[in-house]
Amino acid sequence: MSSYNDCIVQEQISQSPYSPGLIADDELVARVLLTPKHVKNGQVLPVAFEQVLQSQGFSILRHGKYFNESLVNTIKLLETIDNKYTGYVTANVKEIRNIFIQNTTFRLFIVTDTATKDRKAHADIFTTRNTIEVSELGIKKSLIKYIRFQITKLFNQTNLKNHKKDSQ
């Protein structure tokens, strides 16, 4: 288990030779959806963000220069006969980085550049909850579900196929 500081510092060091550079606060990032089951009434459901709180990282794409080709290659990589591209939702990096655990100075997420040769826009959201310091806080499971719900609010710009937004 790593320390909180070791985790946070990863944002300041490029994680891949294919990366176009460190991820700035004012960038947008996109989560690609491959199932209509994670969309209801034109909006993405909290369960689509379950993995953001898992240790393996939450795969996203930077919505910048290499986005389009990375999106095409992501769809090629992930789409199968059982799951089809459904669209993507975007969030602002600064808002993700500015989520703190109350009454602490601990951020809950980092956003790092994990580009690959074919997906230069690839990035990941990692949670700090598995670091030594944050794990000692013992975050409740119900709070994790609440965080998932709140993350959904951040990914509020939708670009979904075949889904009409609620008319309100």
Added chain:
Amino acid sequence: MNKYTSTLLTAGFLITLGRGNTLVAENKMLTGKHSLGSSLQQLTKPSKTKYDEIIYELDSYLELPNNWDGYNGIQPTQEVVATVKKFLNLINDKQLHTPDIMLSGTGEVALFWKNKDDYIEVSFEDKDQLTYFFTIKDKFYGEDDVYFTEKEPIALYSEIKQLHEKFSSTSTTSIIPKNEKFSNTLIG
């Protein structure tokens, strides 16, 4: 509208929800546009209620292939599905509003109720257990791993009932209110 009228309307709305099938059949008979045969068919073969649809969707989760969400998603276990059904039956027995349903890639099934400001989520990952939270105007309350077959989550039922009272018959509000900025500080 005075307080009593408002309460009566709310109660009327809930009763209507509970009698959905019967009302559909009655309305079609009243229009006179259906033959006796089709009217009888409506009476003997009621249309699907939201509860039926939720059960149907829940059962369909068991048919999902591996990697159904493109991110190595798995299907829920039979035990989790059976647990959700038990809980849905309780909801139905207590005449509480039928929730919506969703499935995560980890095989967790979750039920949720929502309106513009409030949200309740109950999630199921293990046999006979549930974890829930509700958020009322950005305040959070939750409980982990409640064995609901031994001790009913009274606080949860109470919140679902209170949320009922806030629903109106025209409520079609979205799950996540648009343009609502997250305060960026979690409640711990």
